[in-house]
Amino acid sequence: MALPRTNEAELARLVRAHNRWRGKEVFNLLASENAVSPVARRYLSSDLAGRYTLPLDTEFHGERIDNSYAGTRYTDAIESLADRAAERLFRARHATTRPLSGHLAAMSALAPLLKPGSKFLAIPPEAGGYDGYAPGFLAAVLGYQVRPLPVESASAPVDAARVREEIRRERPAAVLLGQSFFLFPYPLKEIAEEAHAHDALVLYDASHVLGLIAGRQFQDPLVEGADVVFGSTHKSFPGPQGGLLYTDRDDLFREVAPALVWRIFDNAHWHRIAALGQTLLELERVGEEYARTTVANAQALGHALEEVGFPMEAAAQGYTRSHQLLLDRNRLFERHAIRPGALARRWEKQRLLTDLVGRIGTAEVSRLGLTPEEMPRLAQLLWRAGIQRERVGAEVLAWRLQYPRLRFA
Template sequence: MNELKKLEYYQNYQDIEKCFLKTKINTLPLCAAENLISPFVKIPLSSDYQERYIMNGLHSYDPLNNFIGSTFLFDIYHLINLQCTKLFGSIYADARTLSGMNCVTSLLMSITENGDKIMVSDSQCGGHQSMKNVCERLGLIIFNMPFDFENYSIDYDETYQILKKENINYFLYAPSDIINPPNYSKLKLPENTVFLYDASQTLGLIAGNQLDNPLITIDNSIVFGGTHKTLPGPANGLIMTCSKEWALKIDSNISPKYIRHTQMHQVVSLLYALFEMEIFGVEYSKKIINYAQELGLELRKREFDIPFIGNQATYTHQIFIKTSEKLMNTIYSNAFKYNITLNKKVKKLFDIHGIRLGTQEIARLKWDYSPIKEIANIIDSLKDNQKDTLTLMDQLNIPREIEFTFKTEAT
């Protein structure tokens, strides 16, 4: 240990970690893309699983043509599959990909061919801005998804007409910004079109039975995404389907073609997060959406331009605030100064400029009371009164303890 203390860059790291932890304790987490993972879910991250290799997947695994000892890792894959069947109704679940972006890239490389046609949700209507880049790089022919900006939803009729007319193979719906989740009773697809839903933002809300599940309602569908937003797991990817055909194709292509070393400690950590969601997912997901709806209402009372859908600001974990460019930059600059995490947005969905908030992380904290009015006051203070921001942040007792988790370690 004495030798370690002599290392210059080790000491630099210690300084970084000290500052990081100090800042984290005093941060108000309102970023829609991040979440906390529990001490329970962190248990496997220090396990020996990450030191072991396995090739192939659930259907293509051959123990006699694999790494010796990999049968234990295969059993983990099997448990992931069983747990996702419980939570999502899937017949196949694949947790080999390493993150949300690695997930969609690996999936598209596994199921598409150069020259296939794909409809993609554009970034201007809330779609993930990297999706078109990936599709272009894979040689796919891209069509923009029609969007109803007035109702913050897919334009269902126009979408169907284009899918049918152009004989499009895949419909990739990948929302990064979403307050109005899809109505699957309105989503008609031609028989040959596969619905690919990047549910990174909403996986936890689906698992918690607060949002409709396309795996149940759309036969020809694949649901996938990152597992560290509303699903409070590690940074990992998850792919699910109820189609045997797609299951076999995904299973045989992802590994060892595109991924060699699956990060098994991450996979087991995800399994632990899925255990949490089985017990606590419904209650947690309800709290996320309740907090988001309450915060949207409180911000509207404070004269923020909050778009509503019917009588609610949102049906997910996200809240949109429309602003001028100047106000957007002022709010973001002050939020940065006072450790309030949020995102600024420049796109048509926000009438060009705006702020996006998320409640999935504050909903995990063990508050003694509802903090929503206090949080709304803090956001209001970011407009121009920084003295109020400092006072209000000091008054807000941000809990360090989280809930919706198991109190004891699994044995």
């Protein structure tokens, strides 16, 4: 007897409902997300989604081995095209689109480049650093020690002198820069100079700012001294969920490339790589304008939020140089007796999505076509929904429906 299809129907209903809600009926201000271009989305659901290939230049015990799968005549060319596009876009000698995520891209750099027992310095989560670099996570899995870089808070500029002193004191094998709360570029040249003087590598987690680096609106880590750059491809970079890694150093890439397969992962998901290749090619054409609009929107929104009454971090420094803004949690509570989590829940009910930790991002609304002139209107809606508890959902929906198509795609 055939089983009822209730669960399949329910699943289909949920996916349709999600697509409508998140894809058409809300403004998404989550800093860690973005909207994928229509062509890239088509590639994600292409035949590649179910295929294997053994990636190019796979080595086993030091020997290059041939592809052990038939039918891969197009897959290798797709990967090569995506990697070359990444090298051009990031002006790097070597790039790989194989890492399955930002976290695994970090692992793909750390594991082959740092011996077990090594020490690296990273920005702690209390100062906006990525939780994965806190003691007990990646470092524990790989057998490293991690020590905090001296950074005061998520919005405080990184002080090169203090970092240099810490490098001299700790003598780490690597300095790992990059944050989940990432407003301003680093004094990277000075940090890299000190690190290199002590034979430490400079690793740069660009997960949050990768799209801005691609569009030349943030510091260029390779030019300023980073040895290896890696990150997620779906935050300010508007690609499919995944990761990539690039470097100018032949010697380091020779270490990293063979370790990608079988040590960190096996199948690299070629539908994702095709979609990432498409996004890289799109950004070669329109990445600069996209990144410029995204940063300009963030700065305009920061100003507009402060104007309507939200206390913002880093107001004196112009709020941000990235796609992110941070609400000042303490002053928010003092003035309005509300924490960012409760505020985000109120906003969500009115079709305005942010994360629950006081971080606001402008990448996706920039992809929709919003410009700095519209940021005061967005700030007003956030104020009315969040502080005055007005039901602005219908107004938000009517406005959102005016942007049915992605820009910069």
